Amino acid sequence: MDQTALERLLRAGQLAVDDLLKRSPFDELEEILDLLERCRPIEEVRAGLMERIATAPLAEFNALKVIYFRHFDAREH
Numbered sequence: 001m002d003q004t005a006l007e008r009l010l011r012a013g014q015l016a017v018d019d020l021l022k023r024s025p026f027d028e029l030e031e032i033l034d035l036l037e038r039c040r041p042i043e044e045v046r047a048g049l050m051e052r053i054a055t056a057p058l059a060e061f062n063a064l065k066v067i068y069f070r071h072f073d074a075r076e077h
Helices: 001-012 017-023 024-037 041-053 058-072
Strands: none
Touching: 001 017, 001 024, 001 041, 017 024, 017 041, 024 041, 041 058
C-alpha cells in the first residue's frame, strides 16, 4: 500500500498503529514510523513500537532498540 493511502487510513482511524507496526517488514519500519509520527499521537506510536519490540525475534532486538532511540529518545514522555 502506498504512503498516501496509508496516511489517509491512519488519519481516519481505520488502521491501528500497533497492527501496522506488527505487519510492516523490518526494512520499511523507519519509513512507517516517519509516517506515523506525522499523523498519529506520539504516545500511540511509541506504544505500538514497544509492542513490536516485545514480540520481535531476538535477532531484531538491537536494531529495534536503535530505531526506538532514534525516534523517541529526544522526546518528552
